[in-house]
Amino acid sequence: MTRGSFFATAVCGLSLAWTGLDAAQAPFAVTSSSFADGGMLTVKNAADDPMRMCGGQNISPALAWSNPPPNTKSYAVFLDDPEGLLGAGVSHWVAYNIPASLTGFAEGEMAQATQKFMGGKGTRDNALYIGPCPPTGDAPHHYVFTVIATDLDPSALKAGMAKDEVMAALKGHMLKAGSLIGRYAR
Numbered sequence: 001m002t003r004g005s006f007f008a009t010a011v012c013g014l015s016l017a018w019t020g021l022d023a024a025q026a027p028f029a030v031t032s033s034s035f036a037d038g039g040m041l042t043v044k045n046a047a048d049d050p051m052r053m054c055g056g057q058n059i060s061p062a063l064a065w066s067n068p069p070p071n072t073k074s075y076a077v078f079l080d081d082p083e084g085l086l087g088a089g090v091s092h093w094v095a096y097n098i099p100a101s102l103t104g105f106a107e108g109e110m111a112q113a114t115q116k117f118m119g120g121k122g123t124r125d126n127a128l129y130i131g132p133c134p135p136t137g138d139a140p141h142h143y144v145f146t147v148i149a150t151d152l153d154p155s156a157l158k159a160g161m162a163k164d165e166v167m168a169a170l171k172g173h174m175l176k177a178g179s180l181i182g183r184y185a186r
Contacts, residue, residue, distance in 0.1 A: 026067040030147045030178040034061030034107060041143060041182040047133040054133035054186070060093075060111045061182065064104030065147045069175040072100045074154040075147055076166055077110075077117070079129065083141040091163045092143065093129045094120030099154040121162040132184035140183035149175040 035041055046056025065075070076096040084090030093110060095117040102116055109116070110129035119127025134141040150173045157169055 028065065028067050028069060028147075028149060028176040028178045030063070030065045030145060030180040032061050032063055032145075032180055032182070035182045037180050039182060040140070041132060041184040045131050045182075046184060046186075047131040049130075049133060052133050054131070056131050056133070058111050058129070058131045059108045060105065060129040060131070062105065062107045063110065063145055063147075063180070065149075065178060066103065068100065068149045071151050072149040072175055074098055074100055074150050074152050074156070075102070076150060076170060077148075078144075078146045078163055078166075079110075080144045080146070080163075081132065081134070081141050082144065083138070084134065085123070091122045092131070093126070094122055094161070094163045094166060096120060096157050096161070096166050097154045100149075118157065118159055120166055121160055127160075134185060136186045138185060140185040143182045143184060144179055145182070146177060146179045148177045151175055 041061060043055060044057040044059045045061050047054040048056050048058040074096070075098040077093070077098065078091065079093035081090040081092060095110070097118040098116065105116070113128065121127065122130060124130060132141060132143055148170060150170055152173045157166065161169070
């Protein structure tokens with residue numbers, strides 16, 4: 001081993017020890033092949049609501065997660081716009097009872113009924129993805145995709161729950177959470 005490689009190995013080992021991680025433990029991560037964290041969502045991801053003239057196609061972006069913690073049995077996923085409703089926030093999608101074997105959703109999949117998740121109630125009583133539709137002229141809103149790993153069986157939660165009900169049911173059962181932010185403006 002050369003002096004340089006010894007030093008690099010020692011520094012890596014110290015930094016892993018300092019963070020409390022070992023080389024096999026990678027952080028629980030949420031990613032998308034549709035946009036970078038902090039990047040812009042596209043018009044096709046925007047809502048297709050003709051009443052609000054959002055101009056989109058309501059195609060949900062791809063979403064993936066990796067490195068779940070041990071004992072993960074299911075996931076819950078939320079999509080929130082904290083700037084929506086004049087800062088009161090909008091829940092665009094609530095999904096739960098997602099089996100631990102699932103590692104994400106393909107583009108468009110969150111906007112379609114499927115056996116892969118149970119849709120809860122968003123702000124508009126929606127059980128499926130509703131894309132961004134901020135007021136025209138607003139600065140880009142932040143759309144926060146949050147994935148929560150839980151130790152609950154994938155059939156544990158009842159149908160039709162709003163986000164606050166899901167969060168109350170997850171209390172004491174959350175193992176880890178990760179988020180990804182997409183931005184959008186009209």
